[in-house]
Amino acid sequence: MSRAAEDEAEPGPGAGWPLWEVFVRPRRGLAHTHAGSVHAPDAELALRNARDLFTRRGEGVSLWVVPAAAVTASSPDERDPFFRPTADKPYRHPTFYEVPEGVRHL
Amino acid sequence: MNARAETEHAGDGTRDHTANDTAGHAAAFERTIAADERIEPRDWMPDAYRATLVRQIAQHAHSEIIGMQPEADWITRAPSLRRKAILIAKVQDEAGHGLYLYGAAETLGTSRDELLDKLHAGRHKYSSIFNYPTLTWADVGAIGWLVDGAAITNQVPLCRCSYGPYARAMVRICKEESFHQRQGYELLHTLAHGTSAQRAMAQDAVDRWWWPSLMMFGPPDDASPRTEQSMAWRIKRHTNDELRQRFVDICVPQAEALGLTLPDPELRWNEERGHWDFGPVDWAEFRAVLAGEGPCNEERVSRRRRAHAEGAWVREAASAYAAKHPRGGAAPHVPTAPTVGAGAS
Numbered sequence: 476m477s478r479a480a481e482d483e484a485e486p487g488p489g490a491g492w493p494l495w496e497v498f499v500r501p502r503r504g505l506a507h508t509h510a511g512s513v514h515a516p517d518a519e520l521a522l523r524n525a526r527d528l529f530t531r532r533g534e535g536v537s538l539w540v541v542p543a544a545a546v547t548a549s550s551p552d553e554r555d556p557f558f559r560p561t562a563d564k565p566y567r568h569p570t571f572y573e574v575p576e577g578v579r580h581l
Numbered sequence: 582m583n584a585r586a587e588t589e590h591a592g593d594g595t596r597d598h599t600a601n602d603t604a605g606h607a608a609a610f611e612r613t614i615a616a617d618e619r620i621e622p623r624d625w626m627p628d629a630y631r632a633t634l635v636r637q638i639a640q641h642a643h644s645e646i647i648g649m650q651p652e653a654d655w656i657t658r659a660p661s662l663r664r665k666a667i668l669i670a671k672v673q674d675e676a677g678h679g680l681y682l683y684g685a686a687e688t689l690g691t692s693r694d695e696l697l698d699k700l701h702a703g704r705h706k707y708s709s710i711f712n713y714p715t716l717t718w719a720d721v722g723a724i725g726w727l728v729d730g731a732a733i734t735n736q737v738p739l740c741r742c743s744y745g746p747y748a749r750a751m752v753r754i755c756k757e758e759s760f761h762q763r764q765g766y767e768l769l770h771t772l773a774h775g776t777s778a779q780r781a782m783a784q785d786a787v788d789r790w791w792w793p794s795l796m797m798f799g800p801p802d803d804a805s806p807r808t809e810q811s812m813a814w815r816i817k818r819h820t821n822d823e824l825r826q827r828f829v830d831i832c833v834p835q836a837e838a839l840g841l842t843l844p845d846p847e848l849r850w851n852e853e854r855g856h857w858d859f860g861p862v863d864w865a866e867f868r869a870v871l872a873g874e875g876p877c878n879e880e881r882v883s884r885r886r887r888a889h890a891e892g893a894w895v896r897e898a899a900s901a902y903a904a905k906h907p908r909g910g911a912a913p914h915v916p917t918a919p920t921v922g923a924g925a926s
Contacts, residue, residue: 491694492900494687511750512684514693516903528677531670532757551623 493542495521499529500537507539515540614815619745622688630814633807634744635689637816639696642682643707647700647881649675651715652724660718667764668721674757681750688746701886709867710793712875719772719779719786725765727787727794727832733758734828735798738818747816766835773839780840787836788844795859796867798825804864829857 492514498507510529515521521540529535549557565571574581606625613620620626649672656672659665683693699705710728715721736758739751772783799805799821811817819827829848836843847860869875 491692492896511681512687513680516899517906520899520903528680531674531677548623551621551625 492516493544495525495540496543496546497521497525497529498539498541499525499535501534502536507537510534512543513540614743617743617815619748620743621745629810630816631689633811633814633816634747635686635691637811638682638686638689638747639691639699640706640708642679642686642696643700643705644711645675645679645682647707647711647885648728650881650884651711651713651877652721654715655718655721658718659721664768671725671761671764674761678754678757681753682747685744685746685750697889701882701889703873703882706871707881708797709870709875710797711881712870712878713789713793714876716789717782717786719769719782720790722765722768722772722783723786723790725761725763726769726835727765727790728797729758729761729765730832731794731797731828733762734824734831738824741815741818743815766839769841770839773841783839784841787841791844792862792866793870795825795828795862796864796870798822798828800864800867801862826856829859833857 493516494512494514495518496512497510499510500507510525513521513524513528515524518540522538525538525540530538561567603625607627610620610624610626610630613624620630652668652675653672656665656668659668683696686696687693696705700707715724733755736751736755740748740755742748742751769783769787772779774780802808802820802822805821808817808820812820832843833848845860847858849858851858870878873879
C-alpha cells in the first residue's frame, strides 16, 4: 500500500547530500506547511539552508526539516481504493440531515 | 510532498503495468489536465510531458543562477550603501529562485547534481540574455526593469502551470521578482532625472537591453514547434508572441514615465489592434547568442564552473562534519514527543 522512500547512495563528498523536506509555520496559531525541500549533509545545515531559502522575508516563525527518506506516502495508483471508504458515507456531513423548518442554532 | 518518495514510482505507468493500465493512466492524466487540475510528482505522466518539464525547469533554473553574474559584477561598485544592500539581496534572491526550480526538477526524478553537470558541460542552455555584458551601473537598472519585467510577464502565467511543484515555485518567484523590477525602475528613474551624463547612461542601457529583452520570450510562434504541445498540456498558457506583445504594451507607458525612449523607430500605437506595433526582432542575433556566440557565453559558464570547483572544499568539510556528528550537530531542538499532531514548535 505504501512505501518509504529510499535514500540514494552518496557518490562522493558534496554530491547526493540527503534531501530534507521543509515545513514553515507562517505565524503563531497556524500549522507548519510544506514549503519545499533542501539538500544538506545534516539537520543543522538543513535548518540553516531552509532559513536562507524559505524565510528571507519574514515568512515564518518556526521551521521543521524532515529527512525526505523518512516520509512514507500513500501511492497515487491506489488513491481510489485507499480513499474510497469515505465516499459512501454522506451521513458524516451535516448537510445530510434534514432540519425542520424554523429550528434555529442547529 | 516528498521528492524521493514521489519520484520512486515515477515510471510506473510505462514500466510495471500492462498496456491497459497505461491507457487507463493516460486517460486519468488527460482528465486531470482537462479539468485544469494539477499533476503531482507521483502521478503517472507521459514521458514526453516529463521530459518537456525537466528541460524547461532546468533551463529556467540555470538562467536564475547564471543571471546572478552580470549583476554581481556591480556589487563592489554600487554607488551607495543602500543600492549595494539592495543589489546583494537581489542577487541572493536569484540563487534562491534557482534552488526552488532545481527542487521542482528533482520531483521529476532528475537530480540537481546531474542538471548542474550538464550546465557546466555546456550541454544545457540558459536564457540568452545573460550572455550580454553589464557595461555601466545603469545596466543594473535596465536589467531590473526590462529583463526582470520580461521574466515576470513570462512567469505569471506559469503560476497556473499544470505541474504542481513548478507552479508553486513560480508563485514564490513572482512575489520576489516584483521587488527586483521595482528597484530597477527606481534606479533608472533616479538616473533619468539626474545629470545629463547620468541620463545618457540610462538611455544607453535601455537601448542595449530592449531588444534582447524582447528575445527572452523565445522565437516567434511560427518558429516555436513545442508551443502547441506545451499549451495543450497547460504547461504554457500563452504563446511567445502573445507574451511579447503584452510586454511591449506594458513597457511603452513605463518608458514615457521615465522620460526615456525605446530604441525602435517602428513603435506606434495601433488603434485597430489595440496594441503597440513594434519592429522586427533580430532573430539571427538571438540564434547566434544561443549557439554560444554572444559576448559573454564562455565567461559565464567558465565562471560558474570555477565557482563550483572553488566551493568543493566547503561541501567536503560539511560532509566530513556530518559524518563525525551523526546526530546532526549541536543546534537543532530534538523533540522528545511527537510534534506533528501536537503542533509544538
